[in-house]
Amino acid sequence: MRLDQLKSVYGDALIDDPSKVTNPGAYDWFKTKDGTIFGVRNDHLSTNERRLLDLSFIPYAPKSLNRTKKQLLWARLTFNDTPPENTVQLPQSVNLIYFILKKFSNQHRDLESAIHSFFHNAYLTTIWKSSEEGIIVLKKEQDCSGELINLIMSDFYCDLFMLHVHEIAVSSLSRMYADHFSLLNKAQLLYPDQHDFQLIHLLPLMLLDAAQRQKNFDLTKWMTKFSELPHDLIKSVEIFFYHNFNLSTAANELYIHRNSLQYRLDRFYQITGLDPKKFKDALIISLLLDNQRYEQRIKDQ
Amino acid sequence: MASIVLNHIKKRYDNSDAFAVKDFQLEIKDKEFIVLVGPSGCGKSTTLRMIAGLEQISEGELYINDKKINDMAPKDRDIAMVFQNYALYPHMSVYGNMAFGLKIRKLKKSEIDQRVREAAKVLGLEDYLDRKPKALSGGQRQRVALGRAMVRNPQVFLMDEPLSNLDAKLRVQMRSEIAKLHRRLNVTTVYVTHDQTEAMTMADRIVIMKDGEIQQIGTPKEVYNNPANVFVGGFIGAPPMNFVPAIVSEVGVQINDHIISLPAETMDKLHAYIGKSLIVGIRPEDIEYVKSTEETAFTATIDVAELLGSESLLYINFEGNNLIVKIPAEDVRAGDTITLAFKSDKLRFFDSETETLIV
Numbered sequence: 001m002r003l004d005q006l007k008s009v010y011g012d013a014l015i016d017d018p019s020k021v022t023n024p025g026a027y028d029w030f031k032t033k034d035g036t037i038f039g040v041r042n043d044h045l046s047t048n049e050r051r052l053l054d055l056s057f058i059p060y061a062p063k064s065l066n067r068t069k070k071q072l073l074w075a076r077l078t079f080n081d082t083p084p085e086n087t088v089q090l091p092q093s094v095n096l097i098y099f100i101l102k103k104f105s106n107q108h109r110d111l112e113s114a115i116h117s118f119f120h121n122a123y124l125t126t127i128w129k130s131s132e133e134g135i136i137v138l139k140k141e142q143d144c145s146g147e148l149i150n151l152i153m154s155d156f157y158c159d160l161f162m163l164h165v166h167e168i169a170v171s172s173l174s175r176m177y178a179d180h181f182s183l184l185n186k187a188q189l190l191y192p193d194q195h196d197f198q199l200i201h202l203l204p205l206m207l208l209d210a211a212q213r214q215k216n217f218d219l220t221k222w223m224t225k226f227s228e229l230p231h232d233l234i235k236s237v238e239i240f241f242y243h244n245f246n247l248s249t250a251a252n253e254l255y256i257h258r259n260s261l262q263y264r265l266d267r268f269y270q271i272t273g274l275d276p277k278k279f280k281d282a283l284i285i286s287l288l289l290d291n292q293r294y295e296q297r298i299k300d301q
Numbered sequence: 302m303a304s305i306v307l308n309h310i311k312k313r314y315d316n317s318d319a320f321a322v323k324d325f326q327l328e329i330k331d332k333e334f335i336v337l338v339g340p341s342g343c344g345k346s347t348t349l350r351m352i353a354g355l356e357q358i359s360e361g362e363l364y365i366n367d368k369k370i371n372d373m374a375p376k377d378r379d380i381a382m383v384f385q386n387y388a389l390y391p392h393m394s395v396y397g398n399m400a401f402g403l404k405i406r407k408l409k410k411s412e413i414d415q416r417v418r419e420a421a422k423v424l425g426l427e428d429y430l431d432r433k434p435k436a437l438s439g440g441q442r443q444r445v446a447l448g449r450a451m452v453r454n455p456q457v458f459l460m461d462e463p464l465s466n467l468d469a470k471l472r473v474q475m476r477s478e479i480a481k482l483h484r485r486l487n488v489t490t491v492y493v494t495h496d497q498t499e500a501m502t503m504a505d506r507i508v509i510m511k512d513g514e515i516q517q518i519g520t521p522k523e524v525y526n527n528p529a530n531v532f533v534g535g536f537i538g539a540p541p542m543n544f545v546p547a548i549v550s551e552v553g554v555q556i557n558d559h560i561i562s563l564p565a566e567t568m569d570k571l572h573a574y575i576g577k578s579l580i581v582g583i584r585p586e587d588i589e590y591v592k593s594t595e596e597t598a599f600t601a602t603i604d605v606a607e608l609l610g611s612e613s614l615l616y617i618n619f620e621g622n623n624l625i626v627k628i629p630a631e632d633v634r635a636g637d638t639i640t641l642a643f644k645s646d647k648l649r650f651f652d653s654e655t656e657t658l659i660v
């Protein structure tokens with residue numbers, strides 16, 4: 001693959017100079033064999049495209065990130081799939097925290113030291129994928145990450161999103177990182193006011209991804225149906241779910257009478273054939289609503 | 302010294318077609334303790350994050366000390382942020398925790414030392430500087446977290462629901478701790494909470510928000526006594542204000558069969574409503590226990606009586622409306638019939654359509 005070929009595919013979504021953009025975190029950066037750096041807006045990349053790019057080029061972390069020897073080793077292991085020399089002892093499996101920073105002012109070493117002192121003995125290293133994305137590698141599971149987010153936000157005046165992945169075989173890092181980053185990016189779009197994600201909570205995203213790739217399953221038809229629903233029906237169903245199926249409190253929040261809400265839920269059932277009051281249908285509705293929101297947000301960008 | 306001006310600020314997130322914050326207009330005076338309060342999703346955090354610089358302002362201008370800072374990086378704004386659940390580095394000492402933020406800003410060691418010791422003194426943490434967070438009580442840990450913000454000597458403190466993850470007892474304790482600290486340091490503070498009690502007890506002025514819009518700005522007393530609309534009356538105060546539909550007549554208001562006559566000056570303001578309906582608002586404590594001879598009195602049967610120490614909450618039915626009454630503790634129980642009256646100077650009247658305060 002040549003850069004000009006890529007340019008014809010991605011158009012303006014491809015940038016060949018990191019200094020041209022104010023939000024480098026919105027791009028995936030790569031280096032060609034001859035050293036040219038380019039970025040593609042990450043919302044223009046499907047998981048598979050990202051994987052292809054990761055395989056064809058070298059994921060690039062901007063210059064301010066002089067990697068230490070240890071980081072270099074982990075970066076090679078992750079991005080280039082180069083096994084380390086056999087003198088180096090690596091654990092079989094690790095726990096990972098993928099993170100994306102926003103409004104970060106390039107204090108990479110200080111951030112590493114904050115992370116290190118937070119996790120202490122459990123900390124192995126931080127692998128920077130770009131100047132605003134990276135992976136914290138931990139020996140064992142740690143679960144006070146909400147606190148870490150608050151600490152980093154208040155010490156570094158930046159915004160931070162994290163995805164936790166437990167018990168990953170070191171040998172599979174290079175196969176998985178691109179998918180995980182792409183999931184975190186999607187999660188951030190879909191659940192914008194949440195900062196901390198566990199892989200399991202992104203199961204809906206993964207299922208939708210899989211469904212979209214099924215040829216014998218027409219998700220589009222459903223999405224069209226949902227997009228034609230009146231806004232107040234959708235909103236009512238969302239609030240009803242948010243209130244854990246409690247008609248009274250949901251009606252309160254909507255400033256409508258309980259019976260009106262009941263009526264709207266019935267209407268929803270009539271139109272879609274999916275009953276929001278039945279758990280199994282609710283599960284499906286919730287997935288479709290997620291997908292709708294996600295597609296809407298992609299479109300808006 | 303810092304005054305903050307939010308001039309017609311709006312926020313629309315990239316991925317959304319609705320405004321999360323609509324036309325936010327507020328002037329915060331130097332040294333003021335401002336509380337943004339409202340139900341979840343009303344735009345409190347978004348507003349705070351715009352002041353912090355973590356969120357781009359879509360429209361409008363933000364000034365600190367008359368300087369427009371819409372595009373200034375967060376770290377250059379001279380603010381300190383405290384977020385939900387006070388967090389500490391578990392393996393650093395109290396000293397290390399407080400010093401860390403200054404260390405990464407490359408302050409001189411002597412300067413850091415001086416600031417940490419000063420903050421420790423104010424917070425009563427001098428004897429604990431070498432301890433790790435694990436060896437501290439809950440309250441001490443919260444104070445260290447405050448100390449982390451204090452040592453920056455910021456112009457502005459921004460706090461986003463800092464007490465929401467604490468247990469009830471510690472929450473009350475920290476409330477007064479923060480208030481005390483504010484009196485001592487006099488740093489302009491913007492504090493976000495969904496808890497109206499917190500807002501009422503801590504704020505110089507409260508900003509009540511709903512659906513991204515300011516509903517009312519005022520001192521706790523002002524918003525309590527004269528809620529700008531039905532929403533504010535229901536949101537501020539626990540239990541909330543009672544609301545009853547009524548019809549306006551020449552001399553007063555009529556709630557089904559019960560007539561409340563009103564002073565002439567009130568009637569002047571209600572003139573346009575004669576013959577029409579409106580909403581009467583009355584605080585639970587403004588319904589009194591009276592002798593049955595008084596002309597404004599009415600009788601009601603108690604559905605539920607709750608004794609709360611020195612006060613009783615009575616749930617009654619009045620002319621088809623459920624009311625909550627707060628009276629000094631009395632020996633009454635469910636099923637009793639009692640005589641009550643509204644304190645007529647405390648009645649508030651709201652438009653039935655717009656739900657805004659008339660008088």
Ligand SMILES: Nc1ncnc2c1ncn2[C@@H]1O[C@H](COP(=O)(O)OP(=O)(O)O)[C@@H](O)[C@H]1O
Nearest residue numbers: 192193314317321340341342343344345346347
């Ligand atoms: N990053 C974001 N992207 C899109 N929408 C957001 C984002 N953050 C918050 N919102 C939405 O903006 C509205 C206000 O949210 P927020 O300011 O967090 O409210 P509060 O702090 O009062 O609970 C909500 O509808 C919320 O879903």
Ligand SMILES: [Mg+2]
Nearest residue numbers: 345346347461
């Ligand atoms: Mg919030």
